[in-house]
Amino acid sequence: MRPETIQRLSEIVGKDNIYTALEDLYCYTYDASFVKADLNTDLAGVAVYPGSTEEIARIIKIANQEKIPIVPRGAGTNVSGGSVSLGDCIILVLKRMNKILEIDRKNLIAVVEPGVITAQLQGEAEKMGLFYPPDPASQAFSTMGGNVAECAGGPRGVKYGVTRDYVIGLEVVLPSGEVINTGGRTMKNVTGYDMTKLFIGSEGTLCVITKIIVKLIPLPEAKNTMMAVFPEIAQACETVSEIIAAGLIPCSLELLDNIYIKNIEEYAKVGLPIDAGAVLLIEVDGDSEILGKQIRKIEQICKGLGAVQIRIASTQMEAEELWRARRSAFAAVSRLRPTIIGEDATVPRSSIPAAVNRIQAIAAKYDLIIAILGHAGDGNLHATILTDETNVEEMARVEKAINEIFIVTVELGGSLSGEHGIGRAKSKFITIQTGEAGLAVQRQIKQALDPHNLLNPGVMFGA
């Protein structure tokens, strides 16, 4: 990058908030995905940490004048390669803008800056008896701006929906450098196109998010957790469908397959039967008076469909113990192979049994280990490919397997990605779902708003 440009950027953010040393820029060549920027060609020119919307607008105007790509970045916890550097770009890190501006109890809304950590907002809301439900696994580190850009989900999606269901207004800087507000502070709002929802999940390609208005809901009075063990994974899948069809919507409904069960037990000793086909971890929440009734109904359904062991937590500590199995899942399987690729193909709930069968068949066909863990309640399966990225021959098989998993997913009426996003990792697969015409119309929007393709180029649409 030209020294004059770096100088201009430095004048905007201050010299303590700009980084150009190799060891600094190296940090932005990766995120939580397996996408790595090429160190020879794709090292960023500079990383800047702006402190205000106005600074961001000025930075984007410079990028516009000089046609420099911008890669917005929060905590870099995304798993789709949405925030790695590409060429001589500006990495725009939003972490300094980390204030909760307002929690408004009367209107059940919060206003936050993009660098606020998700769990921090949740904690502050809970102190006031309020609830911000989206709970990506990375919530202790991920930023709200990143959550909005990726439309983050999580286990509670089955009952409470995902980030898009909570964001009602945004302040953003457009690729032109102009600042606009979308949506607002009201639950109902139909003035013009729903730009808020268009920007949610746009992965940094249409705007830089500088302020977020989310709705909150009353914190559920109580919750309870149970675990059901099944000899066959098909029984567990059928149970998921039956629970939902019975009108019972747990706040989490998680599935672990035998590969996960065996490894979790070896690693964390939580008392899982290592020959079980599957485990369902189920959490219900709501009014304390009706939780018991719900748990009993779910227990009946589990037993009716072949559960051989059911544990119901009677204390918060017992609930924590049950969740420990789920939380140690990735650590447990990561001991098997050096590289973990976590896909998140999502199918209609009733297609989970078929999807699991076909993913297992694909694993056998390509001689790969694919473990399955998932937010089964909303069909969001995390097929986890355990592999070694340094093994070129094996990675070729992995690529073919992923392609087939996506084709199967779409055949079953599903989506390539439930909550991880497309990023640079999956852009080559996107038309499997959207079709060429479906992608073309998205590209028209990108082109209209960002004619010089400056914001996060390569993400979603490929090179």
Next chain:
Amino acid sequence: MRPETIQRLSEIVGKDNIYTALEDLYCYTYDASFVKADLNTDLAGVAVYPGSTEEIARIIKIANQEKIPIVPRGAGTNVSGGSVSLGDCIILVLKRMNKILEIDRKNLIAVVEPGVITAQLQGEAEKMGLFYPPDPASQAFSTMGGNVAECAGGPRGVKYGVTRDYVIGLEVVLPSGEVINTGGRTMKNVTGYDMTKLFIGSEGTLCVITKIIVKLIPLPEAKNTMMAVFPEIAQACETVSEIIAAGLIPCSLELLDNIYIKNIEEYAKVGLPIDAGAVLLIEVDGDSEILGKQIRKIEQICKGLGAVQIRIASTQMEAEELWRARRSAFAAVSRLRPTIIGEDATVPRSSIPAAVNRIQAIAAKYDLIIAILGHAGDGNLHATILTDETNVEEMARVEKAINEIFIVTVELGGSLSGEHGIGRAKSKFITIQTGEAGLAVQRQIKQALDPHNLLNPGVMFGA
């Protein structure tokens, strides 16, 4: 319109599904709003009733070749002038495509054609123990396609959200005539931009909706209704805030002011005290075991804030009786003046008292009768201007009053329209909320997808 064009359209839809007679075309010069097409300049050239997506695609391709505007139309129940004819256009009526294609109990979704009547979907879902919550006042007549195009709301919005919160996938025909699918059948889906949400509420300006996938939820076990009468409207407004802040979310929370109360009582004799400042009509739903508890808590809040009369329905018939007051509201006030203009400016709940005060001041300033009825639970006030559209001088005052109501609404952090849409009625006011830059970016999207401005021209963006 050229006879050759009409002939080509007739070959597509069949001669029984095309209308060109004056008395037919006259029907499309108005909808449920006060917008009327000019009979000299804006009579449609033809109205067609296609029977399939493929027919619609062919019609749009002809419109493209010949640069003929298209006005999509469902039941014409919108109140923002979103479906009236404009120039020598094609009125594209979706009412023949009226099949519920699927209600999938296991996945809690329904797939419908755009011409399905909203109440019909609700009725079929309820038979299966399922619930489609959006409940616009027009639900007995309005079509699902129209509901999606306008992002219809209703009283239940306070607890259950609006149409955008239920539509998860669409099939649409683009202005180019191409057919694409957006979203899908899964609750989580982040593959590419959220085109589904962009098309919801786009008022027929970006695409023609040909298939709709909605999520359903379990039907609440029970519901109960109560009515609280307050001497002052400020007390009722404060009560709304307190109920929500206490974590109680009724499924409806409706406010009627004194003008409505007096007229309803004169008209329908439901036993309302005619000197009351306001009435709140409150419905709660959910598990039968906790409804009683909720009702008691709400009753306490109402009494604490000055309610002088509280009626709690103990039977379904008594609940119906309480709702009769609300349902007769428009009929009751329509006796006062020949023209009713129902605005739907929406403010954050806590700003309702201020909004009501300022609307009443605007009514006094312009010497107009403005009654207030609203979905108070979500801040969606229906300021009802009772006037006479043939009185030019009075209508000039009405226009000024509406402009001021919108300015006040935005000052209070609200939206021009909560659920009615912008249409042709409010396009001249839209930048009060979006700003010039905010509208410009929407115009860029319109231009990118519909470069010849063929789909519903004039709607949202004005002439």
